[in-house]
Amino acid sequence: MAAGVSRIFVSHLAGTAVFDPNGDQVGRVRDLVVILRIGNRPPRLLGLVVELSTRRRIFLPMTRVTGIDSGQVITTGVLNVRRFEQRPTERLVLGELLDRRVTLVETGEEVTVLDIAVQQLPARRDWEIDKVFVRKGKGGALRRKAEAFTVEWSAVTGFSLEEQAQGAENLLATFEQLRPADLANVLHHLSPKRRAEVAAALDDDRLADVLEELPEDDQIEILGKLKEERAADVLEAMDPDDAADLLGELPEADVERLLTLMQPSDAADVRRLMAYEERTAGGLMTTEPIVLQPDATVADALARVRNPDLSPALAAQVYVCRPPDQTPTGKYLGTVHFQRLLRDPPFTLVGAMLDRDLQTLDPNTPLTALTSFFATYDMVAAPVVDDSGSLLGAVTVDDVLDHLLPEDWRETEFHSPPEVNSAG
Incomplete structure (x- = not known):
């Protein structure tokens, strides 16, 4: 360079x-x-x-x-x-200067910071901010027509002022390819003010995915700063077990108010999960596994498995039940593993290829027994079935790990000596 x-x-x-x-x-x-x-x-x-x-x-x-x-x-x-x-x-x-509203010195007009350029100074190892890429207007539906241009740092003022309503559009654009866990880590290290602004700018599905990866304190803080209607929408977009865990940390009055604002079917799933003890199969399970009727084909099963919104653990098998095929289902008949689906012709009925030997879990199975089960049978997910034989949901290995690790594991970092020579 x-x-x-x-x-x-x-x-x-x-x-x-x-x-x-x-x-x-x-x-x-x-x-x-x-x-x-x-x-x-x-x-x-x-x-x-x-x-x-x-x-x-x-x-x-x-x-x-x-x-x-x-x-x-x-x-x-x-x-x-x-x-x-x-x-x-x-x-x-990235965290504090992008999306800031600043003022053009020459005209006094307010502009939004879209990007910032840095440059290495001649004959030195020092670097400094060189240019600022800004846009006139406040964005919104007409932002594509707004004029954008690059100016010298000295041509704008206002970076040192506290801004109460700073946007997050350009900050998010720099991290749009991040996985939810990585974006959650970005949010965790922002100030509470910026964290709230970024959360407000995310769509419901993206925010739901990120909330599931955040420490508990951050989840509660962000949810508490959302309008109640939007908080309910985000809870609907979360996996029911994660939504139940989050609601379990809120005051009872807030929980009931949010559940009332949610869609009845989504709220019903969350209420069912909250009825179980937290460290049991019922408390850990998701109520949205892949459920098929026995006359479905391998082609039907593979189409469901291809859903990109499914976690790898949930996509590893399908559960076959008599109608209704929404949890809690009719009688649970058995499980078909993904590898078996790949071996049989597309027209084969899933009812003819069941693994009936796989042990099912009672919803009151404690966490210690769950860990032994997953270790013994090398499973990544397992069905939870009640006394009447109905499928209630499925426990995945990642849910078990979440509860085996220390409560603050999302914030815990490995400790290393102060100086490490990575070049060896």
Whole structure:
């Protein structure tokens, strides 16, 4: 990378892989840290917030960055793996500066920050903000017609002011390809104000997926800042077992109010799950496994398995029951495993290929017995059946793991020595 000539827009750095000199990946860029300076001097880029494979976020000084090229960041190989903690004088470019409303110095007109460019200074290893890409107007339905252009940092003002209604459109655009668990990690490290703004900008399904991956305190905080009607919509979009777990942490009056606002069928599933003890098969199960009637074909089963919204564990088998085929079902007949579906012709009836030997779980089966079951039979999911023989739902191995790990496992990070030479 030639010093003094490369300009990089920060949206292109979000999620970029970080490598040591040997070519081993050490993490990904999640944000940039700058310090604002007095007058019209552009902010100095101090370093990068890098997320390691352990989910720990560390600070990588720009003095340890030897190259930014072809969608990758190269480091000197020496990393300080102490957890990144933002100082009062520092600003996060992606988390705090994008989507901000600032003012054009020349005209006094308000504009929205879409992107920010950084540049390495000539003959030095220092970096600073170079340009700001802005858009006139406030966006909305007419935002495509709004004028967008690039200006010098000194041409705008207002970055140091507290903003009460900062948007999140451009921040989200930089992370749109992230898995829900990774986006949840981004939200967890934002300020409560920005976390609420980003949550408000996500659609219901995306927010539901992210909520399922967040620590309990973050879930409660975000849900509490949503309007009740929207909170109910998001709860409907969540897996019923996750929605039940979240509602179980709220005051009883809030729970009943939200359940009343939900669609009756969705609320009924959640109420059924909340009736069981938390650390039992009934409390852990999902009420939405793949259920087929015995006259369905292999082709029908494979079509259901292909649903991209299903987790791999739920897609590993289908459960065959007499009508009705919504939980709680008619009589449970047996299970057909995905591998068996691949071996038989598409026209074969699932009722003719049942695994009747697979043990079913009683809804009151405790967590200790569940772990033994999954370990003994090498299963990733198992049917939960009541005394009358009706299928109530299915427990998946990821639900079991969630309750075996410490309560704060989503926030726990591996501890490493302060200095690690990743180049060996």
